[in-house]
Amino acid sequence: MLYLVGIGMEEKDLSLKAIEAMVNSQKVYIESYTSKWLGFKEDLEKLTRKKIETLDRKDMEEGVRKILKEAKERSVAILVPGDPLTATTHIEVILSAKKDDLPVKIIHAPSIFSVVAETGLQIYKFGETVSLPRPRENYKPVSWMDKIYKNLEHGLHTLVLLDVEPQPMTIKEAIKIIKESDEKKLLNDKKIIACSCLGTEKRLIRCDVIENLIKCSGDFDTPACIVIPGNLHFKEEEALKMWSE
Amino acid sequence: MLYLVGIGMEEKDLSLKAIEAMVNSQKVYIESYTSKWLGFKEDLEKLTRKKIETLDRKDMEEGVRKILKEAKERSVAILVPGDPLTATTHIEVILSAKKDDLPVKIIHAPSIFSVVAETGLQIYKFGETVSLPRPRENYKPVSWMDKIYKNLEHGLHTLVLLDVEPQPMTIKEAIKIIKESDEKKLLNDKKIIACSCLGTEKRLIRCDVIENLIKCSGDFDTPACIVIPGNLHFKEEEALKMWSE
Structure with missing residues (x-):
């Protein structure tokens, strides 16, 4: 399962759905190149007791196959500032996942x-x-x-x-x-x-x-x-x- | 203090900010006439241990003075399906509150x-x-x-x-x-x-x-x-x- 999790503008925009997705995931990533986020990754880590790994643009665009493969074997969450679907990159992730028959859950959040x-x-x-x-x-x-x-x-x-x-x-x-x-x-x-x-x-x-x-x-x-x-x-x-x- | 709290599409869209606002409020209202909400008020009540009173259009449009007056004396939260600012009614509430020197906190949530x-x-x-x-x-x-x-x-x-x-x-x-x-x-x-x-x-x-x-x-x-x-x-x-x- 792949969770695409919107995290809004700062930590406390996190929804119950988002927390649930993080807690249910064996691996949690955060990408923060599509927009600047005012929260602190460390606070999210404390809150959910999960280690969060940062993805850069290359990881997300070229390395997305690797993440999708990982999500076939265990639940993976990708945290995205704002709403996960306002950037085209993430819609492409959904399309790639669909080709791989990988279920994707989208969790919305406040966006600009x-x-x-x-x-x-x-x-x-x-x-x-x-x-x-x-x-x-x-x-x-x-x-x-x-x-x-x-x-x-x-x-x-x-x-x-x-x-x-x-x-x-x-x-x-x-x-x-x-x-x-x-x-x-x-x-x-x-x-x-x-x-x-x-x-x-x-x-x-x-x-x-x-x-x-x-x-x-x-x-x-x-x-x-x-x-x-x-x-x-x-x-x-x-x-x-x-x-x- | 008046909190205008977006509650998204269903209960679990509730953010940490929204929960905090509800817990900090002496009175919690929900208005659900500007859009249909798929959540259950009762679940929110259980989650936050607050009684939630339903407002209809008349309460919100004609009775808003009464609510603003109440919010001058104690913290009041108005829960709104989706994002609180996508309906013009709620922007008017902010303008009225401003005239009354009443501080308003807006809490965003996923909206259509x-x-x-x-x-x-x-x-x-x-x-x-x-x-x-x-x-x-x-x-x-x-x-x-x-x-x-x-x-x-x-x-x-x-x-x-x-x-x-x-x-x-x-x-x-x-x-x-x-x-x-x-x-x-x-x-x-x-x-x-x-x-x-x-x-x-x-x-x-x-x-x-x-x-x-x-x-x-x-x-x-x-x-x-x-x-x-x-x-x-x-x-x-x-x-x-x-x-x-």
């Missing part, structure tokens, strides 16, 4: 896709999600900005997820890239939302124009994300005021 | 917005979410179908949430309404996805054309939802095959 509702924006009115890549020497994609423009055109909000490699992108970096990539200058005077550590006590949310966000961008920790609001319902407007004071 | 990833569709590629209302005597809205068309036009998936009042809409009802409302006949030969009890052992997912889904629609329990896929990545296509056999 639900936790972003802390901004007060209605989750129904989000359009396509955007991944903001860190520009590299020969790689400066801009298609993500077109998606933001398209969402704005339809009055929809955009969740902008920030690159996690080689380390989680900061609000400072993200704001700079967004400002430079906004060729239509649609975001110049628009209030956008910067968030870090959502779903935890360390949460910080601020809604302001880019110029002002740049000034306080050092206050934000990682993991961070940006939300570009579309048309606002008056209740959403009221909610956003919480972050503008 | 993350659990729908069990279909294998990429959560990034969902467009605006659609709520499918049950047609009533003088109320036959069709704007939700325009949103589906718009998402399709942009290649995006649509999560279709089904009416919960006066009782949760079934797949049978939903498919019938969708078929009748599809004036452009774009969904006639298209494979769409019917789901019930996602995130639980009772889960059922089927991907097929409307005519075939009608035939097996009696197999689905509630809560149910429909997903209209947009353009498919080959990995998504592979995933959907799991539900077409």
Whole structure:
């Protein structure tokens, strides 16, 4: 049996299902490269009395056969920050397991896709999600900005997820890239939302124009994300005021 | 202190944070009209040794002042199926609490917005979410179908949430309404996805054309939802095959 176990934002997001899966597993892995996690592996180990081995991207992508083979013989749990199915890697694991006739149990947990509702924006009115890549020497994609423009055109909000490699992108970096990539200058005077550590006590949310966000961008920790609001319902407007004071 | 506590799809989705909040509260309520929950209140009561009082829509919308006043004097937890912030009602509770200077703690949990990833569709590629209302005597809205068309036009998936009042809409009802409302006949030969009890052992997912889904629609329990896929990545296509056999 293979358990794909979401562990949310920090240790105490662990559900009873997740604890049960860990306790029932002979081997427990954690992968923490698809998103930054604010918990401590050691606390999970104490809580469940299981040794937890860390997987890197190579273990997960190239070495997944090895783990699936292991799970054929004994129960294996892979812990994943957030929800296990919001990263495509893990859906591929399920497909590979299916080919091997290996039963998989999925255990859900809070993910950025639900936790972003802390901004007060209605989750129904989000359009396509955007991944903001860190520009590299020969790689400066801009298609993500077109998606933001398209969402704005339809009055929809955009969740902008920030690159996690080689380390989680900061609000400072993200704001700079967004400002430079906004060729239509649609975001110049628009209030956008910067968030870090959502779903935890360390949460910080601020809604302001880019110029002002740049000034306080050092206050934000990682993991961070940006939300570009579309048309606002008056209740959403009221909610956003919480972050503008 | 007011705790807004997500309880996910069933009892064992309860997180350590949620249990802590319940144990620390002098009064625990559950509201279960915004979505159908597959758990048992009695099991939660046993687990946390707290009596849990059920709130109906009137208690929550008109009577919220009373609860906020109570939470000023002693810790109160309101349990909410799924994630507490995916329903607008609960964001309004936060805004009212803020006006009263009442601290609110939000505890997240799996919601349909993350659990729908069990279909294998990429959560990034969902467009605006659609709520499918049950047609009533003088109320036959069709704007939700325009949103589906718009998402399709942009290649995006649509999560279709089904009416919960006066009782949760079934797949049978939903498919019938969708078929009748599809004036452009774009969904006639298209494979769409019917789901019930996602995130639980009772889960059922089927991907097929409307005519075939009608035939097996009696197999689905509630809560149910429909997903209209947009353009498919080959990995998504592979995933959907799991539900077409």
